[in-house]
Amino acid sequence: MDDKITKADKHLEKLEGQKRIKGDENKRVGSEIFDKQTLETLYKLANQGYLDVLNGAISTGKEANVLKGVKKDGTFVAVKIYRISTSDFKKMQYYIQGDPRFKIRSNNKRQLIFSWVNKEFRNLQRLHTANVFVPKPITVLNNVLLLEFIGDDIGNPYQTVKHQNPRNPQDFFEKLMYEWKKFLHDGKLVHGDLSTYNIINNNEYPMIIDVSQSVVIDHIIARELLNRDINNIVNEFKKFNLNISSDKIKDKIDYGRIFKN
Ligand SMILES: Nc1ncnc2c1ncn2[C@@H]1O[C@H](COP(=O)(O)OP(=O)(O)O)[C@@H](O)[C@H]1O
Numbered sequence: 162m163d164d165k166i167t168k169a170d171k172h173l174e175k176l177e178g179q180k181r182i183k184g185d186e187n188k189r190v191g192s193e194i195f196d197k198q199t200l201e202t203l204y205k206l207a208n209q210g211y212l213d214v215l216n217g218a219i220s221t222g223k224e225a226n227v228l229k230g231v232k233k234d235g236t237f238v239a240v241k242i243y244r245i246s247t248s249d250f251k252k253m254q255y256y257i258q259g260d261p262r263f264k265i266r267s268n269n270k271r272q273l274i275f276s277w278v279n280k281e282f283r284n285l286q287r288l289h290t291a292n293v294f295v296p297k298p299i300t301v302l303n304n305v306l307l308l309e310f311i312g313d314d315i316g317n318p319y320q321t322v323k324h325q326n327p328r329n330p331q332d333f334f335e336k337l338m339y340e341w342k343k344f345l346h347d348g349k350l351v352h353g354d355l356s357t358y359n360i361i362n363n364n365e366y367p368m369i370i371d372v373s374q375s376v377v378i379d380h381i382i383a384r385e386l387l388n389r390d391i392n393n394i395v396n397e398f399k400k401f402n403l404n405i406s407s408d409k410i411k412d413k414i415d416y417g418r419i420f421k422n
């Protein structure tokens with residue numbers, strides 16, 4: 162074990178507030194998600210002052226874990242860590258090809274994941290600049306993305322719409338249409354995985370998240386992805402007894418003006 166990793170491990174103990182099992186670098190108490198490089202990445206981010214302590218899991222998804230980080234000043238940060246081992250490279254390749262912002266020359270899986278995470282960061286920057294209500298991106302390094310923590314002052318994350326029904330679904334739906342329209346026309350991106358799992362109920366206002374797979378509007382698969390997003394939203398919001406259809410949504414998001422050809 163080289164010195165760098167030992168240092169990173171020590172730091173992880175501190176980050177997790179837990180003891181490591183000595184002698185076996187792969188047996189870390191409660192930290193199966195961290196491989197050596199991820200550890201080093203977290204260590205670097207901590208050194209740069211972006212976070213001090215990792216304080217519990219917010220979500221364990223198919224490809225990424227979202228954790229709550231605490232900074233020295235006691236404020237929170239969301240830490241999204243893409244697991245190298247369980248990433249869907251085929252999907253990543255499919256979405257990244259055809260995006261003029263990314264020129265992937267190598268077939269290296271690790272590099273592809275890093276580009277994928279970078280894509281989420283840049284998509285968030287772009288949306289944030291376009292005034293779409295998304296978590297503010299803070300920084301990105303390798304497979305770790307740091308975001309504004311969306312929750313209350315004492316560190317409880319707000320829930321997604323899937324888990325926290327809006328009090329006034331009709332009103333919430335209209336706000337979602339407003340944000341989605343900005344997403345498409347000002348951010349010039351198609352989300353690609355829009356669902357109640359990826360919309361946070363932020364004090365009864367929809368906040369769209371999870372934009373790693375989002376593609377630029379002139380991407381060859383943009384239209385297909387948008388049609389799928391529309392169908393998903395129709396199906397999911399029907400539960401709230403709203404009088405909606407894909408045509409009505411298309412009208413609200415000004416579908417006809419999105420694609421030039
Ligand atoms: N910035 C954030 N602040 C608080 N919670 C978040 C934040 N981003 C994501 N989450 C939580 O983590 C979950 C997973 O995040 P998401 O970006 O959708 O990743 P995945 O690719 O695993 O679906 C979300 O459903 C939400 O509950």
Ligand SMILES: [Mg+2]
Pocket residue numbers: 222358359371
């Ligand atoms: Mg998600």
